[in-house]
Amino acid sequence: MDDYLVFGSAKSRAMRVLWVMEELELTYSVVTASPRSEEVRSVNPTGKIPVLLTQGVAIPDSVAIMTYLADRHGKLTADAGTVERALQDAFVNAVNDELDAVLWAAARHSFVLPEEHRVPDVKPSLRWEFSRNQDAIADRMAPDGPFVKGAEMTIADILLSHCIGWAQNAKFEVTNERLLTHNAMMRDRPAFKRALKAGV
The missing domain is CATH 1.20.1050.10 (Glutathione S-transferase Yfyf (Class Pi); Chain A, domain 2)
Structure with a gap:
């Protein structure tokens, strides 16, 4: 079972990540945090949101996260290399x-x-x-x-x-x-x- 933790809020680019999570029917938790907050800097030194924490790794950037999730779960994307x-x-x-x-x-x-x-x-x-x-x-x-x-x-x-x-x-x-x-x-x-x- 995947363990996903999203840092950000629906009022930011994190909304894109949350939306993908919901379309994929994934289980996840949210740390509602503002840019440059202590919570965010603890996983992303730039302080930017969103950040996805999974498998002990922090993945920044909304599009990178969306692409990772779509590829990992084989939905919402065309196959790589096509x-x-x-x-x-x-x-x-x-x-x-x-x-x-x-x-x-x-x-x-x-x-x-x-x-x-x-x-x-x-x-x-x-x-x-x-x-x-x-x-x-x-x-x-x-x-x-x-x-x-x-x-x-x-x-x-x-x-x-x-x-x-x-x-x-x-x-x-x-x-x-x-x-x-x-x-x-x-x-x-x-x-x-x-x-x-x-x-x-």
């Missing part, structure tokens, strides 16, 4: 580069960085970039849906939905109808709702 997996990974990397990175830059210049190092004037540029990038991401989705790569849900769907929800919470305008429809479908999943409760 063209389908390469396309899945390419989509995940694109969402990280074109949505997550933009949202994280906005967060850093809103409340993460020390006030004297914030550049509020960068945020209109980030909003423009997000607006452009959301259409490019939608264009990479399988046309027949309903999921990112077609009929089967993968971790790419969870990552994309989390980023769209983050954008909406941060008051970034999401205008692409494909992304809005996909996000509504994903957030209606019972596993999403369970993950929200687990990470409070």
Whole structure:
């Protein structure tokens, strides 16, 4: 039986990990902890969340954890070494580069960085970039849906939905109808709702 301990909360990128856990119907525990807290630094010297503690090893980074869990349990992913997996990974990397990175830059210049190092004037540029990038991401989705790569849900769907929800919470305008429809479908999943409760 696997022993999983997640550090973070549903208000952070840890939500992605909790969601994957729920979709896979895994047993896990949560340490609801903030970035740079003592609890987090005890397992990850950078203080960043999420962190997954398993088999005595601390695994940082939400996408790395999602990929590990999907591979380990053989669900929510294409098989490693296949063209389908390469396309899945390419989509995940694109969402990280074109949505997550933009949202994280906005967060850093809103409340993460020390006030004297914030550049509020960068945020209109980030909003423009997000607006452009959301259409490019939608264009990479399988046309027949309903999921990112077609009929089967993968971790790419969870990552994309989390980023769209983050954008909406941060008051970034999401205008692409494909992304809005996909996000509504994903957030209606019972596993999403369970993950929200687990990470409070």
